[in-house]
Amino acid sequence: MRQAELTTRERLLSAAERLLLESGYERVSIRAVCAAAEANPAAVHYHFGSKEALVAALLQSRLGPLWESSMDSLEGRDATVAECVSAVIDPLATLAEDPIGRLHIRLLSRLVLGRHDIGWTARWFSLDPFVDLLRRQHPDMPDHEARGRWMLAFDLILGQFGAPLAGDHLLSPRAVTTLHAFVTAGLSAPVESR
Template sequence: MSRMGKERVPNAASPVTRGRLVAEAERLFLAQGYDKVSVRAVNAAAGMNPAAVHYHFGSKEGLVAVVLQQRLVPLWADRLGELGERRDAGWKPGITELADIIVSPFDQLVAAEDGRMLVHLLARVVLGSVEVPWDNPWFRYEPWCALLRATRPDLSERVADQRWRLAFALLLQTYGQPLVPADRLGALPPPDPRQVAAFIAAGLDAPAPGEEAS
C-alpha cells in the first residue's frame, strides 16, 4: 500500500537474531512510532552491533515490512488466501463485496488496543510515503487493481490504481488515527463499518472520468 521500493533480498541466516531484532523493533515502533525509532535504537535494544538491522533486513523500511507482515498476515491469511483462490478461478467481485473485503479486517483489528497500534504504525509508514519493500502481494496495489478492473473493465489501470490509493488512504486515515483515550477531548467513536464500506464502494464504482492524454 506504499510506493514500491527496491526489491529486498532477505537474509535467511540467524533466525534467532532476526527474531530478536523484529521483537524489539515492534516494541519500539508501537511505543514511540516509526519516525522516532532509529536503526541504532533497535540494534541497541536487541543487544546487537550497529550494522545488524542493515545486515539482516537491508534497511529500516525492510525491518518495518517484516514487523507489519509478521503480525498482520496471520490475522488476514484466511481471508486473503480465499481471495486469491477465487481470483484465480475467474471470480469477478461486486463493488460492494470488494469494499467489505477491505473494511472488515480493519474494523475487526482496531477493536483491540494492540491492533489499533498496528494499524496506526501501518498508517504512518504508508501515508508518510515510506517506500516499504512488501513481500506479500496483497500489501501492494496490483492485485486490487486487477480485481476492480475485472468488474469495471472500462477503468484504465491508471484510474483503478488512483481509486485504490484513495480508498486505502481513507481507511488508514479512519482507522489509523493516533490512540486517544475515550475520555479525552478529540476522541472519536469507532466509525460504522457499513458507512465506511458504502463510501468506499461509491468511490470505486464512480463513473469513469475522461482521462487526459499523458
Template sequence: MSTRGTTTGTAGRERVPNGATAATRARLLAEAERLFLAQGYEKVSVRAVNAAAGMNPAAVHYHFGSKEALVVALLQQRLGPLWAGGLDALAARRAADWVPEAAELADIIVRPFDRLVRTPDGPMLLHLLARVVLNNDKLPWNEPWFGHRPWRELLHLMRPDLGADAVRDRWRLTFTLLLQTYGEPLASADRLGALPPPDARQVVAFIAAGLDAPDPAADAGHDPSTDPDPAPEG
C-alpha cells in the same frame, strides 16, 4: 548455562553474536515491536532497537536495510497471519473467475482494518502501517496482497470500462482513506484510539461508492480502451 559466544552489556542484557541470522532477525523484530508498542514509531531509533536486542549498532541495517524495511518485516509477520485466511479465500475465488460487486470488494478491504483496530495492539500496528505506506509507495513487501496489483486487477474485472489511471487512482484514494482512518498517522502514540473507529458499514458504503463511481473521463469523451493495462506494480 554456558555463556560461550556471548557478552553482557552494561545493562546486564546478554549480547548475542550476529551469526545466527534467523534468530537474530527474530530477536530484532521482537524488540522492535516491543519498543514501537511502548513508545510509538517516531521515538524509536534503529540504534535503540539494536541496543534492546543486544546487537551491534549495524544489526538492523545488515538484516533489514532500514527502519522502514524493519517495520515492513514486522507488519508482514504480525498482520500476515491475521489476514491470511481471508486473503487465501480471495485468491481462490479470483482463480475461479469470480468478479466482485463493489460493496463486496469494499467489505473485503474494510473488515480486516475494523477488526484489527479493536484489538489491544491493533491501533499501533495500523499506525506503523500508515506511517510507512503513506511515506513510501515502493516498500519491500514479500506478500502480494500487501501490494496494490491484485486489488487493481479485481477492480479492473469489476469495472472494465475504467482506464488504468482511474483504477490506480481509485485504489490509491481507497487505501489512503483507510490508512488515515484506522492508522491515524498524525496522532501521537498516547493518543491512538482516543476517538472510536467509525461504523464499518459506513466505511464500506463510502468506499464502495467511490470504487464504483461513474467515470468522469468517459463523460468527457475519453476512451479508456486506449489506456494501457494496469502497470505491474507491487
C-alpha cells in the same frame, strides 16, 4: 521460546514491536532495537537496511497472514467491489480493538500515507491484486483509473483507522459502515470519459 532460540531477524522484529508500542515510532532508534534484541549494533542494517524497512517487515509478518486469509478467498472468482472493501476494512476494524493492532495500523498508515518507497514483498501490500479485483468487476476501467481509485480508497481507510492524532480513538460500528459504503461507491463509480 528463549531469546537465543529465536533467529536474529525475529528477535529484531519482536524487539522493534515492543519498543514501538512502548515509545512510538519517533522515539525508537535502530540502536535501541539492536540492544533490546541483544544483537550486533549493525544487525538492523544487515537484515533490513533501514528503520522503515524493519517496520515494513514487521507489518508484513504480522498483518500479512490476516490479509491473506481475508483477500485470498476473493481470488479466482468475480468478487463484488463491496466484498473487496469488506476484506480490507473488516480486518482493520478487528485489529483496531487491540492496542498492538492499533500500533500496526498506525505504522502502516505512516508508511503508506507518507508515500515511502518501501518495496513491499507480501502480495496484498501491493496495489496490483486490488486493481485486478476491481477491473474484474469493471473491465472498462483503465488500469491507471483502478490504481488511482484504490490509492484514494487506502488513503481514506488508513486515514480513518490509523490517524496518528486519534490516539486510541476507535471508529464506531456506524462509522465503519459509512466508510465501507463510501469507499465502495467511490471504487464503483462510473468511469468518466475525458
